[in-house]
Structure formats: C-alpha cells, structure tokens
Amino acid sequence: MCDNRCMASRSTRYRDTSGKALTDYPRPSVAVDTAVLSVSPDDQLCVLLVRRAGTHKRGAWQLPGTFLHPGETLGRAALRALSDKAGVTGLAPVQLAVFDDPDRDDRGWVLSAAHLDVVPWDRVAGLGALADGVQVTPVSQSRGLAFDHDRIVDLAVIRLRTEYQQSPDPRGLLGDPFTLLQLQRLHEAVAGEPRRKDSCRRLRAPTLEPTGGVLEGVVGKPARLFQHREPQRQLGGGHG
Amino acid sequence: MCDNRCMASRSTRYRDTSGKALTDYPRPSVAVDTAVLSVSPDDQLCVLLVRRAGTHKRGAWQLPGTFLHPGETLGRAALRALSDKAGVTGLAPVQLAVFDDPDRDDRGWVLSAAHLDVVPWDRVAGLGALADGVQVTPVSQSRGLAFDHDRIVDLAVIRLRTEYQQSPDPRGLLGDPFTLLQLQRLHEAVAGEPRRKDSCRRLRAPTLEPTGGVLEGVVGKPARLFQHREPQRQLGGGHG
DNA sequence: GAAATAGTGTCTTTGAGACAATATCCT
DNA sequence: AGGATATTGTCTCAAAGACACTATTTC
Numbered sequence: 001m002c003d004n005r006c007m008a009s010r011s012t013r014y015r016d017t018s019g020k021a022l023t024d025y026p027r028p029s030v031a032v033d034t035a036v037l038s039v040s041p042d043d044q045l046c047v048l049l050v051r052r053a054g055t056h057k058r059g060a061w062q063l064p065g066t067f068l069h070p071g072e073t074l075g076r077a078a079l080r081a082l083s084d085k086a087g088v089t090g091l092a093p094v095q096l097a098v099f100d101d102p103d104r105d106d107r108g109w110v111l112s113a114a115h116l117d118v119v120p121w122d123r124v125a126g127l128g129a130l131a132d133g134v135q136v137t138p139v140s141q142s143r144g145l146a147f148d149h150d151r152i153v154d155l156a157v158i159r160l161r162t163e164y165q166q167s168p169d170p171r172g173l174l175g176d177p178f179t180l181l182q183l184q185r186l187h188e189a190v191a192g193e194p195r196r197k198d199s200c201r202r203l204r205a206p207t208l209e210p211t212g213g214v215l216e217g218v219v220g221k222p223a224r225l226f227q228h229r230e231p232q233r234q235l236g237g238g239h240g
Numbered sequence: 241m242c243d244n245r246c247m248a249s250r251s252t253r254y255r256d257t258s259g260k261a262l263t264d265y266p267r268p269s270v271a272v273d274t275a276v277l278s279v280s281p282d283d284q285l286c287v288l289l290v291r292r293a294g295t296h297k298r299g300a301w302q303l304p305g306t307f308l309h310p311g312e313t314l315g316r317a318a319l320r321a322l323s324d325k326a327g328v329t330g331l332a333p334v335q336l337a338v339f340d341d342p343d344r345d346d347r348g349w350v351l352s353a354a355h356l357d358v359v360p361w362d363r364v365a366g367l368g369a370l371a372d373g374v375q376v377t378p379v380s381q382s383r384g385l386a387f388d389h390d391r392i393v394d395l396a397v398i399r400l401r402t403e404y405q406q407s408p409d410p411r412g413l414l415g416d417p418f419t420l421l422q423l424q425r426l427h428e429a430v431a432g433e434p435r436r437k438d439s440c441r442r443l444r445a446p447t448l449e450p451t452g453g454v455l456e457g458v459v460g461k462p463a464r465l466f467q468h469r470e471p472q473r474q475l476g477g478g479h480g
Numbered sequence: 481g482a483a484a485t486a487g488t489g490t491c492t493t494t495g496a497g498a499c500a501a502t503a504t505c506c507t
Numbered sequence: 508a509g510g511a512t513a514t515t516g517t518c519t520c521a522a523a524g525a526c527a528c529t530a531t532t533t534c
Binding site (some may be wrong): 025026027028029030067068069070071072073074075095097098100101102109111113 | 265266267268269270307308309310311312313314315335337338340341342349351353
C-alpha cells in the first residue's frame with residue numbers, strides 16, 4: 001500500500017505537476033467549530049455556546065472552536081477546543097461540512113470544519129456549574145451567533161434528527177436503564193414535535209434489550225426498563 | 241449580522257484567546273480531491289482517474305485533485321482540478337468528507353477535502369478522446385488508487401446511491417427526452433443490482449413530466465418520452 | 481400472425497398511524 | 508375504590524414488491 005512512500009525522507013520538498021513546491025503555496029488556517037448538542041432534563045434540545053473573546057455586544061456568542069494543530073486530527077482538535085474553551089469533555093465529534101467562504105472570517109483566510117458532538121446532559125451541565133463565559137441554551141434561542149455558526153447549528157440539528165430516525169438512541173443520550181416513555185420524550189425533544197405513544201413504542205421496543213426490571217416507586221403501572229443493545233461510540237471513526 | 245466585523249481593517253493581526261496571532265500557527269495544505277462519477281452507454285458506473293505524476297508502478301492512478309488557492313472556494317478548486325488535470329468540465333461538486341490523517345500524504349501535512357461530482361457521459365468521455373494519462377474506469381475495477389482515494393470513491397458511490405433513491409435523476413445523468421426503460425437502466429447501474437420494471441416505473445413516473453412524444457423506429461410498442469421537472473443543478477450550493 | 485417491447489390490474493406484504501380497550505400499580 | 512400510567516388489540520391506510528395480463532408497434 002505504501003511501497004513508494006518510503007523512498008524519500010520527510011523533509012524532501014516534493015513538487016506537484018505544475019513544478020511548484022508544496023511549501024510555496026499560501027495555506028489557509030483551518031478552524032474546527034463544534035456544535036455540542038444535548039437534551040436537558042426538561043426535554044429541551046440545547047447547544048453549548050461560549051462568549052466570543054473581547055466583545056460584549058450582539059454576536060457575542062459562538063460555538064467552541066480552535067485552530068487545527070500540526071499532527072492533530074480534526075476530531076482531536078474538536079475535543080481539545082471543548083475542553084479548553086468550555087471545560088467540557090466531549091465524546092465523538094463527527095464532521096458536518098467545511099465552510100469555505102474566503103471572507104467568512106475577518107481575521108484572514110480561515111476554513112472552518114464544522115463538527116457535531118452529542119453528549120449526555122450531566123456531562124455538559126452536570127453540576128449546574130458551567131465555567132464563566134459558557135452557556136447551554138435551547139437551540140431555538142441560539143440565533144445570532146458569530147460568523148456562520150447559526151448555519152452550523154442548523155446542520156447539526158438536521159444531522160442529529162436523521163441519526164435518531166434510524167435507531168433508538170445512537171448517541172447514548174439516555175443512560176442505561178430507561179423506560180419507553182423516557183425514550184419517547186427524548187425523541188420528541190430531538191424532533192421538536194410530539195410523538196404518538198404507541199407508534200414510538202412499537203417502532204423502537206423490538207430493537208432494545210429489556211433488563212427484566214421495572215421502574216418502582218411511582219404511581220401507575222410500573223414501566224419496564226430497557227438498556228442499549230450496543231456499546232455507545234467513542235472517538236476514533238474519523239476520516240483518516 | 242456583521243456589525244462588528246467592519247470595525248477593523250483586513251490587515252490587522254487578530255489574536256485568539258491564547259494570545260497567539262493567527263499567522264503564527266503552522267497551517268496545513270488543503271487539497272481538493274474529486275471523484276467524478278458517470279454512467280457509460282453500456283450502463284456501467286464509472287469514475288474518472290488520472291495518472292499519478294512521476295510514477296508508472298502500482299498505485300499509479302489517483303483522483304484528480306489540486307491545492308486550494310487563496311480566495312478560492314473548495315468547489316471552484318475542484319472544478320479547476322478537473323479542467324487542468326483531466327480536461328473535463330465539471331458541474332456541481334459537493335463535499336463528502338475531510339481526510340485528516342496527518343500522515344496520509346508523504347509530502348507533508350495535507351488535508352484532503354473529498355468531493356463528488358456527477359457528470360453526463362458525453363461530458364467526461366464524449367468523443368472517446370480522453371487526454372493522455374486520463375481514464376474512465378468502472379468503479380468496481382478502480383481499486384488500488386494512491387493515497388486514500390479508494391475510500392473517497394466508496395463514499396462517493398454511497399452518496400450517489402442515496403441521492404438516486406430520493407428522486408429519479410437528481411444529477412441529470414440522462415439528458416432530456418428519455419424513456420422509463422432508460423431510467424430503469426440508469427438506476428440499475430447506480431445501485432449495482434436489478435430493478436423490477438413495474439416497481440421502478442410506478443415509483444418514478446408520477447414525478448416526471450411527459451413530453452407527449454414517443455420513441456419511434458424501434459420494434460415493439462413505442463415508449464413514451466419524459467423530461468426532468470426541474471432544471472439540473474450548477475455550482476453554487478457550497479457551504480460558505 | 482409472430483415477436484418484441486410498453487404499460488397496467490391486482491394481490492400480498494409490510495409498516496406506520498390512530499384510537500381505544502385492558503392491565504397493573506400507588507395512595 | 509379511584510387515579511394514574513403502561514401495554515396491547517385492532518383497524519386503517521399507504522407504499523412497495525411480485526406476478527401476470529393487456530396493449531401497441533415492427534417485421
């Protein structure tokens with residue numbers, strides 16, 4: 001597979017077909033901006049925002065992002081940004097799209113590789129103790145972000161919805177023993193519209209693993225408990 | 241929307257939160273590699289390949305690509321690469337994914353923004369006169385490409401199939417007056433498996449515009465002619 | 481009339497949506 | 508018992524698949 005890669009040392013200045021050396025080309029900065037989505041305990045689809053540096057006006061909020069470092073993958077850069085800018089430990093960022101308008105950033109030529117990460121609520125706002133300059137807002141109230149970050153949020157929500165149409169809880173937002181009603185509430189939060197009790201139930205239940213236990217201590221017939229069939233995903237599925 | 245963008249001139253060296261100037265960061269080269277897919281007259285799904293510069297061994301073929309130039313969109317760079325490297329006029333490249341393995345290119349740190357373009361056959365191999373070092377091969381025989389281009393072809397085919405599951409001919413591979421049998425053949429080529437005559441017909445016909453004309457001069461009952469409802473897409477839908 | 485291709489009638493299956501009835505628990 | 512919630516029975520409807528039949532042309 002790499003038979004002709006090993007024939008030259010790393011420092012050689014290769015030339016492309018036009019005869020120009022690789023390092024002669026002007027290169028863009030590559031930013032990684034991530035929409036971290038989660039569902040709050042009151043079933044609201046929320047996004048993680050950070051205050052834009054050096055401003056307190058409108059457009060003062062944006063998605064956590066950073067510039068890609070040498071030797072780093074986009075996914076790692078996304079996780080680093082979440083940790084550094086928001087104090088949040090991400091899970092498995094996936095690429096959404098590259099925003100490539102040459103004028104999209106007034107600091108210069110910056111491409112933005114937009115990402116989506118989905119994390120359980122207690123991981124993003126667990127103790128109610130968010131760092132300063134960090135907030136988690138319902139996506140419906142997140143309009144007016146800096147740069148083109150509104151559009152990134154749009155893409156992220158669309159992507160999340162299509163993922164959750166395919167399987168019950170692909171991103172493990174729920175956490176292991178859960179009832180079918182909790183699953184229904186989650187889907188309503190993600191889709192942004194109500195779901196029929198029985199439709200949702202019949203569609204998803206066959207693909208879930210019943211624990212055998214039931215939810216106790218509440219009024220009404222106790223709900224059966226279920227768990228995920230397959231382990232939730234961690235980082236590692238990026239496009240190398 | 242951009243109220244606070246106009247407050248500073250373009251040459252100012254902005255600093256991010258860590259205090260580092262934008263131009264101080266090492267930046268990757270950004271390549272744009274495009275899988276151009278088409279369907280041959282004998283109903284084979286094909287991909288456009290170019291010979292890798294300076295080699296005649298295995299792995300000698302690759303997708304046409306180039307480095308992104310300043311002020312240029314990814315889509316424009318993809319079209320430029322098709323024109324310069326293969327002498328082909330592309331149509332509407334769409335992003336597939338960014339390949340970001342730091343070691344994926346032995347020339348250095350190169351990200352690849354993989355694209356898909358779909359063009360009618362006569363546009364890619366019209367006169368049978370392909371430029372030297374250019375070929376159009378069935379995708380099934382395209383294995384062993386340079387870099388990670390095999391995976392780009394895989395992504396492109398998957399994407400094309402999902403697009404063609406949604407509507408009859410979203411990329412205008414057919415060209416305006418066509419019969420339902422031609423449409424069926426096209427879908428079989430894209431999907432790589434046979435389709436029922438009546439299913440295919442009943443599913444797609446209602447969304448097509450009959451021209452009123454029929455195909456003449458062939459034995460059997462003459463087939464009705466159809467045309468596309470909406471104009472085919474050109475470049476312009478990129479993520480700004 | 482025979483061959484060849486286009487187009488349709490209809491049966492079956494599947495899956496989702498909707499409504500309502502039944503089951504089981506807590507207080 | 509009574510309220511509250513979970514679970515299931517069943518009807519309907521729409522879409523797709525499969526098969527076979529009918530229709531219209533050329534030779």
